Amino acid sequence: MTATTPIARANAVAASAASTSAVAANSYAECSARERLAQLLDPGSFHEWLPPAERVMSPHLAQLGVPSAFDDGVAIGRARLDGRTVFVAAQEGAFMGGGVGEVHGAKLVGLLRRALRERPAAVLLLLDSGGVRLHEANAGLIAVSEVMRAVLDARDAGIPVIALIGAANGCFGGMGIVARCTDFVVMSDLGRLAMSGPEVIEASHGVEEFDARDRALVWRTTGGKHRWLSGDCDALVEDEVAAFRRAAIDAMEALPTARAVTLEALEAEHALLARRLALLDAPVSGDDALALWRGLGVEDAASVPDLDVAEVVALRTGAAVPEHR
């Protein structure tokens, strides 16, 4: 959407809401995984591998007395995006928090390995996950590490891997690492990306360190605006399926081939992270996130949470982005 004034935007939203049966159809966060696939890809183009009717399900959950899902919480397959063949996976956060179990992880790995053979224009990962599914313990941990390796193998073969993060569960734990192993991360301002989730930090370091119920704090430290300003995501978009579709198409066009996985790129990233950490070396008064944003050159850091996406996009400075990007 290109509407710029609030009234024009409201009209555009009203018009698009009227054109679809459900208002939620516009919000990426409100969709289920399968609704995202239906709306983000070229209409009717998604061909699913291991669909629900094949019942490739968790071998662990029933033993624990927990209901399983026919697709183990992730749909994978081939589709078209703007006419080009892509491989795509969509995690369902409402099932076990999008947790990666043995089968769920194997489906992601299989998709990425098949990409090596069939060479789609890109692999899209629609992430919505708290990380490893703890019920499956070691099997889930191994699965996530295999996904990381498979992402890097795909990139090494020149196939771009694009992560889309804007669903309700965010992207945490092992899947947070997976996201940062990809070539390109698209986030909405509602999206969240981090390693340890808010509750985990509070449980291990105390509520004085991190109050997981403080939603503003959670979004200041993990949300899309923060990730954009600190250079951890490559595009910041509105919470609309159409915006994610546009950003994914743009990412494909910007990446005819994957970003090279090289020692130089890794060292540039490490240097950037060291510089960022140094920004917080001096004693910080008040909020860490605001201090970091100021350090990155955002003068009126306190206003960031109230700005809309387009305004925040304009605020990112060169200090946030490594040279190879």
Next chain:
Amino acid sequence: MTAIPPGLETLDFRFAGTRAVPAFAPVLVGVVGSGNLEVMLEPGDGGDCAVHVQTSARGFAPVWQAVLDDFHHRHDLAGVRVSINDMGATPAVVSLRLDQAVRELQP
């Protein structure tokens, strides 16, 4: 499949329907989340409508029977296999999901 140990309850129902559904691709609606369920419809073997339920809420067989009786009265399906994974959905939610699944049936 191995036997399901205590924790999940498995229920099976069968209804003699008269409304045969033409060949269709499997349909999946809903998500296995708290208070929610997923419903899958597939072409069945015979003329009956067979319903297989796995649920984390044990001891509600009579309620399932009543909800599925109502479903059968509404749609009277024949030759359809209904598979449900349930995480404590209320009867109203179950009925809505079943109706949603039938609406998405396409030849």
